[in-house]
Amino acid sequence: MHEIAKPLRQRYLKHQSRPMTTLAMKSPTHSSSRTLGMPTLAEVAERAGVSTITASRALRGVATVGTDLADRVRKAADELGYVANPAARTLASARSTSVVVLIPSLSNQLFIEPLDAIHEVMRPRGIEVLIGDYHYCRDEEERLVRNYLPYRPMGMLLTGFDRTEGTRHLLGASRIPCVHMMELSSAPGIASVGFSQQAAGEAVAQHLLQQGRKRLAYIAAQLDPRVMQRGEGFRRTLQAAGVYDPALELLHPLPSSIGLGGQLFRELLQRHPDVDGIFFCNDDLAQGALFEAQRGGIAIPGRVALVGFNDLPASAHTVPRLSSIHTPRSEVGREAANLLLKMLDGRPAASSVDLGFELRVRESS
Amino acid sequence: MHEIAKPLRQRYLKHQSRPMTTLAMKSPTHSSSRTLGMPTLAEVAERAGVSTITASRALRGVATVGTDLADRVRKAADELGYVANPAARTLASARSTSVVVLIPSLSNQLFIEPLDAIHEVMRPRGIEVLIGDYHYCRDEEERLVRNYLPYRPMGMLLTGFDRTEGTRHLLGASRIPCVHMMELSSAPGIASVGFSQQAAGEAVAQHLLQQGRKRLAYIAAQLDPRVMQRGEGFRRTLQAAGVYDPALELLHPLPSSIGLGGQLFRELLQRHPDVDGIFFCNDDLAQGALFEAQRGGIAIPGRVALVGFNDLPASAHTVPRLSSIHTPRSEVGREAANLLLKMLDGRPAASSVDLGFELRVRESS
């Protein structure tokens, strides 16, 4: 379609034909493609009657500039609608204003909330956030790190600790400050914000045990490190209580979903009709089980108690309402971002922030 | 402007005075804070025994470089682990490799899918995507545009057409190629990828009418332009059928949610017990109504038929399964990204891509 291609070409010509208007006396010969027609620092400086360095300092709020001069510069910048060119700034200062966030999946609602929260703290500070989705693949994470490193991000926000040696090495060599989200590390010098996945699994097991349940199952999907840690906590508690049965662990590698939850629930009950309590690694699985139970006339929690994880929005509303572990996902993002900012400022900061979790017992258990 | 010309000329002299030494003997005095310790193009060029321009061209795949030379350069770059400095590249070429995506809300699941799809097409091409969440606020969108413009993005992906005069003006003056998502425009020169929101509303009304329903309501929240367009299509069809009753429109300004859906459903039935069909502007509202009906013993679709919008993941699984308009959200993102890429390449492209929608009749209607 010509109607698109044409305008683009014409636009380019337009640029060439109006160089003087904005840029006072810049030599017209090469103001075409290299110049962007935007006011530069030099123009601001000229208008304010100061040098470019002074203008630069005034605009950055460097204290050494006299208030009167600074005012003049700011006024000139305003009048011109000046905004600093980030590329020039980054090149000259060898310091970018971006932060990279690496998450296992953009399509998993779970990571949107921290991501959103990170945006909320970074954007108002003029920091861009570059997002990397590595699709739960460590090699892809390494590739992302390699691709983003040249951008010299001020810092990185990573998910968990499970990465390749290569990634670890790249990150270490780059000396870029990193904060790890969702899991906790006690290692000194490793910044992390999250909660204990294992303790959460233990809490669910204890709760179910207290309800007098004995045949307890774990249904999980995706099987990332955090899912396994939850399972570990659950398992240990059952073992300690002497009711652990490995046959009641149903682990599926596919992403968790409502549909998969229903399916795994059916399979489990078919094979082990005596199961009386199930812990799901994520609420969507549990919700699927809930719907499936309703269709099959299986009483919840009468015959089987169900407990989910993450407390997704629907869980407080299903029939029956789903018991779940509420996880502080937005808080993790916000605090991780704040922690990174503190580290960048050289301000004192805890290296490990445990935000905890909360078991919300509702109607399904 | 003299203070600009001067330094430049002098810089030129400096360049001349240390042309060959390039990096091998970089004066150690200033390799501290300004230099990043990463290999530069000049180092690659030196190692390959060519000029920096040739190295630059070879690495960018510019055809004019001899294959032998190009190979040498690539080899040198590999050995050095060279990656171009994006800031320098952007500054020199006045062309960035970023694309800005502006969405009304990051916390609304609806916009994650297009965003994800955009990432999937842009990232592999080395294009960064900068995300702007304007919280359904036009003024905030304008602020975002103002803040992102200096980054000189190659293009912008916008949501819908409802924006301030200021935003429109900024965008127009910047001449940055834009693609609009979710809604369609027939205006020439305006690129859009989406579907007809109004037609979708009409389709729901027709479906409900065909089921013999007569007292039809519209329950909506958030009330963004697309929600209103759906309502408009719904309303018109009811009017044409002579069954429109304005009292059966329940519009709520808060974000849509499951909880709100349940509440509005209850209110509506209380005030108008004879309602026999409801169209919800989003599935979460409809799901909330479904749960509420179940709790209140209201037969669905026996007493009231329910139809949602967007076909969110849970809708195919609820009891009863929810009828809904399936919208091509990922496709919108993917096609919008592809369209933008085509425009940037000057390749022919349709200016308006209608991806349609699909009414999925399940058990609730």
Added chain:
DNA sequence: CTGAAAGCGCTTACAG
């Protein structure tokens, strides 16, 4: 096909 020159728009480092 290849390169010497010039420059992109800033900031750092050094003086005064």
Added chain:
DNA sequence: CTGAAAGCGCTTACAG
């Protein structure tokens, strides 16, 4: 407190 000089690491524009 202010500024002249130098440079960040690339690419464009012009020659040959």
